[in-house]
Amino acid sequence: MSNIQKLQLHIGKRLKELRQKKGLTMEVLTGLLDIDFSNYVYLEKGHTGVPRLDILLKLTDFYGVPIDYLFLNYKAPLEKPLKTSRAEQRLLTVFRKMSFAARLACLEFLNKLPAKNKK
Numbered sequence: 622m623s624n625i626q627k628l629q630l631h632i633g634k635r636l637k638e639l640r641q642k643k644g645l646t647m648e649v650l651t652g653l654l655d656i657d658f659s660n661y662v663y664l665e666k667g668h669t670g671v672p673r674l675d676i677l678l679k680l681t682d683f684y685g686v687p688i689d690y691l692f693l694n695y696k697a698p699l700e701k702p703l704k705t706s707r708a709e710q711r712l713l714t715v716f717r718k719m720s721f722a723a724r725l726a727c728l729e730f731l732n733k734l735p736a737k738n739k740k
Contacts (some may be wrong), residue, residue: 624697630667631695637665639684654679665726 640650651658681688
């Protein structure tokens with residue numbers, strides 16, 4: 622499961638908690654706020670794409686909570702750092718010491734390489 626999917630589930634859980642605290646069913650809530658019922662069901666279950674900001678704002682305004690309430694206590698899992706070889710570490714060190722213009726020139730050069738050489 623991706624970090625985005627975990628965040629979607631977290632937001633959905635928070636929305637469900639808010640709705641239940643008000644003693645509302647999904648049908649009543651979506652009717653009151655003129656939100657599409659099926660879209661809301663997916664949102665609350667965390668099965669939708671990125672939630673629309675206008676819908677989240679409408680919901681948080683209705684509940685009287687700031688929008689960041691939906692993100693409270695969410696901890697994104699740390700991803701394992703990529704292992705880099707000594708040569709890659711050295712290249713990165715040299716690249717970071719270059720001037721901005723030199724970095725741009727290097728990037729332009731690399732972007733012109735054929736795809737098979739970029740691996």
